[in-house]
Amino acid sequence: MAGSSTLTKERILGAAEVLFARRGFDGASLRQLTAAAGVNLAAVNYHFGSKEKLVEQVFRRRLDALNGSRLEALAKVNGRDETRLEDVLAAYIRPALDLSNDDNGALFMRVLARAFAEHDDSLRQFLSENYGHVMRQFTHEFARLLPQLSKSELYWRIDLVTGALTHAMSGFGMIQRKSGVSEHQHREQTADHLIRFAVAGLSHP
Amino acid sequence: MAGSSTLTKERILGAAEVLFARRGFDGASLRQLTAAAGVNLAAVNYHFGSKEKLVEQVFRRRLDALNGSRLEALAKVNGRDETRLEDVLAAYIRPALDLSNDDNGALFMRVLARAFAEHDDSLRQFLSENYGHVMRQFTHEFARLLPQLSKSELYWRIDLVTGALTHAMSGFGMIQRKSGVSEHQHREQTADHLIRFAVAGLSHP
DNA sequence: GTCTATAAAGTGATAGAC
DNA sequence: GTCTATCACTTTATAGAC
Numbered sequence: 001m002a003g004s005s006t007l008t009k010e011r012i013l014g015a016a017e018v019l020f021a022r023r024g025f026d027g028a029s030l031r032q033l034t035a036a037a038g039v040n041l042a043a044v045n046y047h048f049g050s051k052e053k054l055v056e057q058v059f060r061r062r063l064d065a066l067n068g069s070r071l072e073a074l075a076k077v078n079g080r081d082e083t084r085l086e087d088v089l090a091a092y093i094r095p096a097l098d099l100s101n102d103d104n105g106a107l108f109m110r111v112l113a114r115a116f117a118e119h120d121d122s123l124r125q126f127l128s129e130n131y132g133h134v135m136r137q138f139t140h141e142f143a144r145l146l147p148q149l150s151k152s153e154l155y156w157r158i159d160l161v162t163g164a165l166t167h168a169m170s171g172f173g174m175i176q177r178k179s180g181v182s183e184h185q186h187r188e189q190t191a192d193h194l195i196r197f198a199v200a201g202l203s204h205p
Numbered sequence: 206m207a208g209s210s211t212l213t214k215e216r217i218l219g220a221a222e223v224l225f226a227r228r229g230f231d232g233a234s235l236r237q238l239t240a241a242a243g244v245n246l247a248a249v250n251y252h253f254g255s256k257e258k259l260v261e262q263v264f265r266r267r268l269d270a271l272n273g274s275r276l277e278a279l280a281k282v283n284g285r286d287e288t289r290l291e292d293v294l295a296a297y298i299r300p301a302l303d304l305s306n307d308d309n310g311a312l313f314m315r316v317l318a319r320a321f322a323e324h325d326d327s328l329r330q331f332l333s334e335n336y337g338h339v340m341r342q343f344t345h346e347f348a349r350l351l352p353q354l355s356k357s358e359l360y361w362r363i364d365l366v367t368g369a370l371t372h373a374m375s376g377f378g379m380i381q382r383k384s385g386v387s388e389h390q391h392r393e394q395t396a397d398h399l400i401r402f403a404v405a406g407l408s409h410p
Numbered sequence: 411g412t413c414t415a416t417a418a419a420g421t422g423a424t425a426g427a428c
Numbered sequence: 429g430t431c432t433a434t435c436a437c438t439t440t441a442t443a444g445a446c
Contacts, residue, residue, distance in 0.1 A: 119226075160369040168365055201402055209411075236438080255440080
């Protein structure tokens with residue numbers, strides 16, 4: 001555990017995020033990746049054990065924080081007297097947009113969208129085991145706020161909304177905002193769009 | 206142009222669809238692919254020129270028919286006195302669900318969802334050059350039916366709806382329908398869900 | 411049009427010097 | 429912890445026999 005160990009790991013994780021977003025998990029080789037990170041080829045196996053473990057760490061580094069923020073925001077919303085659907089959706093959406101505001105964070109959202117579209121069993125299992133409880137908690141909240149919907153109807157709508165949001169957020173970092181609009185305003189406008197869309201998709205008659 | 210040429214090509218295209226859906230364009234090798242098709246390794250390069258050209262043909266084989274059906278259905282809708290938003294959406298959605306009803310067609314929808322999530326430039330350019338006119342025509346129709354929306358608002362909503370539908374349709378083939386529900390009923394129920402969701406997402410106040 | 415054989419380059423992973 | 433060198437394969441693509 002020398003001093004530069006964590007630095008090297010961080011450099012690898014950063015480069016992996018960029019290259020996995022651009023070329024996919026199979027498309028990005030360890031050679032391209034270590035070259036971009038400016039570290040030795042052998043460093044990936046030394047620090048992470050294998051390419052597959054590296055992929056998992058790329059997710060872990062961002063999702064621990066992202067899903068933590070989401071649950072924290074959800075808890076705050078639930079503490080209030082009356083819970084509104086749009087506040088629950090904001091608790092899901094806003095942390096992701098905050099992350100997308102950072103350049104590398106935006107690339108991570110693209111990596112996440114890839115994982116969503118790929119039906120890779122081992123990756124899906126990893127995500128479900130480690131972060132499945134987050135979607136379950138939100139689903140529980142949606143069910144409480146939309147009691148008129150049957151279980152199957154609710155699952156359909158959540159699936160559709162999740163698909164829409166994942167796609168939209170994976171492209172958020174790429175949208176150029178008009179000059180004269182601050183980063184903060186841009187994020188607020190986007191959040192508004194997504195939340196209103198999701199409310200309509202979930203609660204239409 | 207011997208007799209078995211088209212048969213071999215078709216076998217390769219079929220196997221490619223299955224393996225690209227399961228393992229991605231990079232993840233599926235020509236060796237796995239030709240083995241699954243029961244043809245010689247060299248056949249891909251002989252018949253298609255390269256792996257990249259094969260990928261394009263996989264899309265072409267399905268998208269020519271799929272997008273043709275969509276435009277045909279859209280033309281029928283426009284021929285009527287009063288055009289309803291849900292009929293335009295049905296023209297977009299129903300041909301895809303019909304395709305998903307066939308096993309291999311359902312796998313193709315997963316391939317399409319992958320292409321949607323991957324931000325691969327050359328593939329996006331191929332799709333945009335060959336099939337961009339379809340989305341433009343639907344967009345034009347949406348704009349006509351939703352004159353109250355600003356251009357940017359409309360594009361946002363179309364992007365969100367497209368993301369939702371692509372995701373949902375890529376999973377359609379995997380949903381097991383309950384016994385006692387015919388394939389036809391299952392498709393109609395799904396179409397209803399998707400269309401009502403899309404109407405709500407596009408036209409909410 | 412289909413086959414084998416092989417070229418040329420790339421892959422993840424590891425042993426062992428420093 | 430980092431390096432070079434290398435192992436053991438796999439990859440796409442092609443030349444040339446049939």
